Amino acid sequence: MKVRKRKIILSLLAVILMFSLVAPNLTSAESAGLLWKSKRFGDNLVVSITNVHKGWAGPKFPRTTTPHVNVHVDKLNSYNNRVAKEIANYHVVKYKKQNKSCIYIYESKKKKTVMDQCATSWNTLVSKATSAMKSFAQAISPNDNFTLIAVFSAAAVTLYKLITSFIPVYPSDAIPDGEIVYTEADFITEAQPSNDLTGYIEETADGLYDSIQEDVPIAELPTLTETSIDNVENINTLYVSPANDTLKVTLDVGGNNSDLDLDILNEVPRYTVENSVGTIVKTGTMGTFIRRLSVNNTYEYEYRNTVSISTSGLPAGDYRIKIYMFKSIFPEIFPELTQQFYINTNRTITNFSS
Amino acid sequence: MKDVIVIHDITSESEWKNIFEVCINHCNKFDIIFTEDKLDEDNRFITGKKEFKNLRNVTIKPWDGMDNSIIISGSLDSEARKLIYKYTSPSFEGGVNDLWHYNIYKDDILFLGIQDFSVCLLENHAGVLELLKDIGVDPQTLED
Numbered sequence: 001m002k003v004r005k006r007k008i009i010l011s012l013l014a015v016i017l018m019f020s021l022v023a024p025n026l027t028s029a030e031s032a033g034l035l036w037k038s039k040r041f042g043d044n045l046v047v048s049i050t051n052v053h054k055g056w057a058g059p060k061f062p063r064t065t066t067p068h069v070n071v072h073v074d075k076l077n078s079y080n081n082r083v084a085k086e087i088a089n090y091h092v093v094k095y096k097k098q099n100k101s102c103i104y105i106y107e108s109k110k111k112k113t114v115m116d117q118c119a120t121s122w123n124t125l126v127s128k129a130t131s132a133m134k135s136f137a138q139a140i141s142p143n144d145n146f147t148l149i150a151v152f153s154a155a156a157v158t159l160y161k162l163i164t165s166f167i168p169v170y171p172s173d174a175i176p177d178g179e180i181v182y183t184e185a186d187f188i189t190e191a192q193p194s195n196d197l198t199g200y201i202e203e204t205a206d207g208l209y210d211s212i213q214e215d216v217p218i219a220e221l222p223t224l225t226e227t228s229i230d231n232v233e234n235i236n237t238l239y240v241s242p243a244n245d246t247l248k249v250t251l252d253v254g255g256n257n258s259d260l261d262l263d264i265l266n267e268v269p270r271y272t273v274e275n276s277v278g279t280i281v282k283t284g285t286m287g288t289f290i291r292r293l294s295v296n297n298t299y300e301y302e303y304r305n306t307v308s309i310s311t312s313g314l315p316a317g318d319y320r321i322k323i324y325m326f327k328s329i330f331p332e333i334f335p336e337l338t339q340q341f342y343i344n345t346n347r348t349i350t351n352f353s354s
Numbered sequence: 355m356k357d358v359i360v361i362h363d364i365t366s367e368s369e370w371k372n373i374f375e376v377c378i379n380h381c382n383k384f385d386i387i388f389t390e391d392k393l394d395e396d397n398r399f400i401t402g403k404k405e406f407k408n409l410r411n412v413t414i415k416p417w418d419g420m421d422n423s424i425i426i427s428g429s430l431d432s433e434a435r436k437l438i439y440k441y442t443s444p445s446f447e448g449g450v451n452d453l454w455h456y457n458i459y460k461d462d463i464l465f466l467g468i469q470d471f472s473v474c475l476l477e478n479h480a481g482v483l484e485l486l487k488d489i490g491v492d493p494q495t496l497e498d
Contacts, residue, residue, distance in 0.1 A: 053420035
């Protein structure tokens with residue numbers, strides 16, 4: 001179980017990094033302080049993500065007013081659902097250094113810098129950060145099949161909103177090129193402060209905050225229908241092959257806001273099927289959403305949409321299906337909306353993989 | 355010289371109980387931050403919000419450190435002291451502090467702040483250092 005928890009933690013960090021680095025400035029901050037209402041994973045683990053707030057955020061930002069978010073991973077008592085133990089408390093800072101964009105993550109329970117990377121382009125940083133997190137997870141547990149997708153799905157919309165309003169911090173010019181206190185080179189590419197923080201506190205907290213500049217759009221993403229995705233908290237897909245030359249797709253969307261009703265009932269998802277070289281060989285629309293009782297009462301509002309797609313005209317080979325919702329596809333946010341599959345010569349469909 | 359002494363994780367600091375008790379018994383003002391989330395007993399971030407709002411002679415204002423949050427300020431009288439103690443004391447024995455963000459002051463001098471549940475900031479101020487000395491705590495050892 002320990003390994004599973006660590007992978008969840010790492011997965012969340014990967015999510016934050018991914019979305020912090022690819023998302024443009026599209027939305028304003030969530031109104032509530034706690035952006036992601038605590039969600040449970042596994043054995044009484046609960047994960048909470050805060051809104052951006054001022055505070056202490058790790059040795060690299062020793063002032064007490066650094067804008068940051070926290071990811072709390074806690075364990076609940078089984079008898080009263082109260083937090084019994086804090087597993088991790090991540091402080092995540094998005095900052096600028098010269099012309100570079102950077103992400104710093106400090107875990108204050110273990111007193112460890114988890115990541116501190118900069119890049120001239122956000123895309124480069126996304127790639128570095130993601131591969132670093134994945135390789136770290138694999139190093140911990142190469143045989144654990146726990147997938148990142150569940151966490152991605154559950155956290156995606158909230159994190160997207162959070163990060164798009166997450167302004168970068170400009171650290172003091174006096175940052176010394178001190179020793180690197182965390183030796184995982186894959187994670188830490190920036191100099192870390194030495195134990196002597198003299199020089200860090202020359203600039204006032206007010207000065208630091210005043211120097212914050214608006215972030216610039218960092219990547220091209222499709223236009224979002226903001227109102228709609230606001231209310232979606234989870235998407236699950238199931239791809240099966242119930243008969244030869246038939247691909248059945250089940251799409252479940254969940255949320256707790258009654259507005260989701262309006263959003264989803266007006267939504268008709270589309271799909272495309274691409275062959276192995278990326279050519280679209282088939283397009284279509286899914287059915288209409290039907291409200292259903294949520295499994296385990298996870299969501300107050302849950303809807304299902306199913307479609308059976310004929311593949312009879314397609315030659316055997318590798319394909320990828322992509323589902324488009326709310327006028328756009330969000331593979332980064334809902335990675336399960338795309339799925340690879342293989343049409344065999346006997347016309348069965350196998351090898352589903354994301 | 356640092357502005358603050360940081361205890362990165364109060365639950366693993368062996369002197370935490372002594373530090374907290376000497377500070378809260380010495381201080382006479384407090385403020386505490388809550389989000390504007392709806393009251394929900396499962397939401398740890400607003401633990402105690404109703405009780406703090408109901409204390410006598412407190413002021414409630416928006417907090418400029420986060421969107422849609424409030425800061426409740428008042429005298430650290432016995433009622434307020436009991437409330438803070440009630441929610442913080444489980445952290446003395448390996449449990450958790452359930453108050454997300456608060457500060458306690460002697461007059462207008464900040465002595466001790468809790469942030470993000472488990473981070474403690476002690477002002478590097480003569481008054482604080484004197485209290486630490488009284489209980490035999492070397493501030494140099496707190497950040498190790």
